[in-house]
Amino acid sequence: MARLLDLAISAVLLAGLYATMAYGLGLVYGVLRVVNLAHGGVIMAGAYLGWVLHGRLRLDPYLSIPLVLVATYAFGALLYRGLVRHLPRGAAGGPASLLLLFGVWLVLRNAAYLLFTGDDQAIRTSYSTHAVPFLGTWVSVNRLAVLGIALVIPVALHLLLHRTYLGKAIRAAAQNAESCTLVGVDVERVYTVTFGLGTALAGLAGVLSATLFAFNPASGAGELLKSFVVVVLGGLGSVVGTAVAALILATVEVFAILVLPSYLTAAVGFVMLVIVLVVRPGGLFGQRVLG
Amino acid sequence: MSRARRSLAGIPLRAALPFAAAVGALALLPLVLDPYALNLVTLALVMIAGALAWNWMGGFAGQVSFGHAAMFGIGGFVAARLLLATPLPAPLAWLAGGLAAGIFALGAHPTLRLRGPYFSIATIGLGEAARLVFTYWERFTGGASGLSLPIVAGGKEALYSWALALAAAAVAASWGIRRSRFGLQLLAIKADVEAAADVGVSATLHQDLVFALSGAVVGIAGGLYASYFSFIEPNDLFGFDRSISFVLMCVIGGVGTVLGPVLGAIVFVILHQLLLASYPQLYLGLYGLLLVLIILFEPLGISGLALRVARRLGRGGPPPAPLVTSAAGPASPPGAGGGGRGLAP
Numbered sequence: 125m126a127r128l129l130d131l132a133i134s135a136v137l138l139a140g141l142y143a144t145m146a147y148g149l150g151l152v153y154g155v156l157r158v159v160n161l162a163h164g165g166v167i168m169a170g171a172y173l174g175w176v177l178h179g180r181l182r183l184d185p186y187l188s189i190p191l192v193l194v195a196t197y198a199f200g201a202l203l204y205r206g207l208v209r210h211l212p213r214g215a216a217g218g219p220a221s222l223l224l225l226f227g228v229w230l231v232l233r234n235a236a237y238l239l240f241t242g243d244d245q246a247i248r249t250s251y252s253t254h255a256v257p258f259l260g261t262w263v264s265v266n267r268l269a270v271l272g273i274a275l276v277i278p279v280a281l282h283l284l285l286h287r288t289y290l291g292k293a294i295r296a297a298a299q300n301a302e303s304c305t306l307v308g309v310d311v312e313r314v315y316t317v318t319f320g321l322g323t324a325l326a327g328l329a330g331v332l333s334a335t336l337f338a339f340n341p342a343s344g345a346g347e348l349l350k351s352f353v354v355v356v357l358g359g360l361g362s363v364v365g366t367a368v369a370a371l372i373l374a375t376v377e378v379f380a381i382l383v384l385p386s387y388l389t390a391a392v393g394f395v396m397l398v399i400v401l402v403v404r405p406g407g408l409f410g411q412r413v414l415g
Numbered sequence: 416m417s418r419a420r421r422s423l424a425g426i427p428l429r430a431a432l433p434f435a436a437a438v439g440a441l442a443l444l445p446l447v448l449d450p451y452a453l454n455l456v457t458l459a460l461v462m463i464a465g466a467l468a469w470n471w472m473g474g475f476a477g478q479v480s481f482g483h484a485a486m487f488g489i490g491g492f493v494a495a496r497l498l499l500a501t502p503l504p505a506p507l508a509w510l511a512g513g514l515a516a517g518i519f520a521l522g523a524h525p526t527l528r529l530r531g532p533y534f535s536i537a538t539i540g541l542g543e544a545a546r547l548v549f550t551y552w553e554r555f556t557g558g559a560s561g562l563s564l565p566i567v568a569g570g571k572e573a574l575y576s577w578a579l580a581l582a583a584a585a586v587a588a589s590w591g592i593r594r595s596r597f598g599l600q601l602l603a604i605k606a607d608v609e610a611a612a613d614v615g616v617s618a619t620l621h622q623d624l625v626f627a628l629s630g631a632v633v634g635i636a637g638g639l640y641a642s643y644f645s646f647i648e649p650n651d652l653f654g655f656d657r658s659i660s661f662v663l664m665c666v667i668g669g670v671g672t673v674l675g676p677v678l679g680a681i682v683f684v685i686l687h688q689l690l691l692a693s694y695p696q697l698y699l700g701l702y703g704l705l706l707v708l709i710i711l712f713e714p715l716g717i718s719g720l721a722l723r724v725a726r727r728l729g730r731g732g733p734p735p736a737p738l739v740t741s742a743a744g745p746a747s748p749p750g751a752g753g754g755g756r757g758l759a760p
Contacts, residue, residue, distance in 0.1 A: 159532035210711060219479045220710050222532050223666060226481070227706030230659070234700025345655065349540045356533070387551045394540030398525045401537075 130261050131382070135375040137267040140274025141332055143370035145347055146354035147277060148325030154360040155298040155318045157213050158221045162203070163326050163351060164344025165229035170196055170330020171245075171339045172236055178247050185247045185335050186269060192331050193324045200323025203228065204316050229344065236341035244338040252335070270332045277325070278363040294318055298361075349393045357400050430590065438583050445572050453575060457643060459684040460578035461636050464585040466664035466676035466683075468632035471589070471625050473662070474671030475598060477605030478527075478622060479535045482542030483633050484657035486516035488549060490634025491641035491652045495562050496555065498642070505567045506577060509638030516634020517627045527622045530608060538658075546653035561648030564641055574643050581639060582677075585632060589673045601625060633661070656699075660687075663702055666709055669718025678717045 145167060152160045160166075170192050177188040207228070211221045255262040285291035296304050297314045304311050333339070333347070350373060358369030373396060380392045441460075445453055465487065473479045494512030497503050503511075526537040549556050556562065567574055592598040603611040604618045611618060641647045651657070660683065668679025690698040713719045 224710040227703040230703025391544035
């Protein structure tokens with residue numbers, strides 16, 4: 125029983141990270157109809173950025189978040205301006221943007237290999253091993269902090285999208301880009317900002333995950349898959365949907381440890397995706413991602 | 416078309432003759448090449464078959480797979496296990512490997528309900544899941560220490576001939592599919608799933624078929640690859656790099672064309688050899704860069720470049736070589752209308 129409670133708590137803590145990973149992918153897809161295949165690569169890059177700032181400048185990973193956000197935002201905005209803007213986008217996104225962003229991911233991976241070698245790294249702080257008592261069990265301080273930040277993000281995102289002019293423009297561009305142009309919204313600028321925001325969220329997810337898990341340049345495929353499961357399951361434009369979907373994924377993964385050998389838990393995301401697609405292709409909430 | 420065409424069993428001579436000449440010339444290569452070069456050519460032939468098979472799915476049906484290594488690996492390991500456990504002749508073991516890979520691809524049916532990017536991401540999951548399962552399934556794959564295979568009768572020369580036969584069969588099959596009703600149905604699905612369904616073309620059924628076919632041929636290629644290198648390990652056959660290589664070969668040569676993947680596979684094998692020798696730490700990034708540049712500037716790769724050159728040389732002259740046919744279908748001749756920059760119509 126105590127073990128089940130332990131697992132349930134770690135599922136909730138993990139869900140925060142998964143939701144954070146997914147927001148960026150969902151935002152970019154919802155507005156631009158482009159699946160950012162470089163998402164996993166940016167998560168990996170964010171992790172390294174946090175690691176370098178911590179290792180070289182002794183900057184606490186949580187304090188490095190603003191820097192990582194700015195850097196990955198700039199990277200995303202440049203990526204859109206320089207590359208993605210020139211590609212055809214459609215209902216299905218088209219293989220062009222997919223292949224191009226996949227190429228960007230490969231470049232990021234290779235850059236990480238060159239700069240940091242292929243060794244596993246992790247951000248270790250003085251409080252990495254600290255834990256606080258909670259309901260008769262112990263909960264890692266780091267995991268709590270990650271969950272706290274993961275709870276702030278959707279609120280901030282919601283306020284941005286619903287309380288600001290920029291947010292209104294983003295939502296309008298997602299609904300009908302042509303009409304936006306007609307009423308004087310600079311759609312290209314909105315797209316640039318959206319792509320930058322989505323990439324910055326991926327960078328944030330990278331730093332957060334680096335405080336919890338080891339990573340290497342090849343990391344990112346699993347993260348991309350998990351983000352994707354959450355986006356498909358949770359539907360677009362629904363903060364609650366994303367949170368619930370992340371919780372479901374995390375719960376299934378954590379409890380899979382009970383019945384599956386550890387090396388198979390990495391395949392859980394894929395199996396989940398298949399099940400979701402068969403049972404509930406429309407997702408749980410919000411706007412359907414498919415069809 | 417009023418112009419009479421000479422043909423051989425329905426195949427225009429214009430296409431059949433160069434094809435026969437190329438196969439004949441390649442069949443004589445072992446007489447003149449040194450073992451190192453022959454090694455490369457064999458590898459290229461196996462990869463040509465794999466790339467063409469990927470292209471049926473990624474080019475004709477428009478479903479980009481990042482997980483074809485799963486079928487390559489299954490074909491390789493099933494063939495290897497059969498060769499180790501039974502006195503089966505090698506070609507039959509490869510076929511069995513291909514069959515297993517085809518059945519596995521059919522088993523991936525739920526992912527085929529997806530289109531475009533969703534399918535692609537699902538195949539990343541499929542490939543990674545297969546890699547993990549087979550790496551840890553040590554009793555079958557030997558785990559990280561891999562498997563050593565028995566020597567095939569006839570040695571490397573015999574394997575070369577089989578690789579040539581496989582590549583030739585794959586080229587002929589590509590050409591046949593592209594010209595057939597089935598090929599047109601695939602192109603229709605790629606162009607517009609709903610419109611295709613309206614005229615009675617079921618996307619799921621056709622994608623099932625082509626994915627199984629594509630998986631089977633990639634599986635056979637995997638079996639041949641295993642026999643040729645006589646040592647295999649899961650991280651090589653099932654690796655993400657392997658999946659990427661099929662994508663790259665087709666993008667380099669021209670996605671959705673018949674001859675593109677052939678050219679792409681040749682370029683890729685040579686490039687890979689050179690890059691691995693001189694820049695082992697850079698090749699992944701260079702591939703990424705290549706992908707970005709091709710998609711931005713010439714989405715049809717080498718085929719697109721060749722068509723451009725041909726058009727410039729013979730303004731309104733003879734139509735492009737019959738084997739190079741655009742993925743866009745008869746409605747828009749190869750490379751027509753500079754407006755469309757994307758791969759999808």
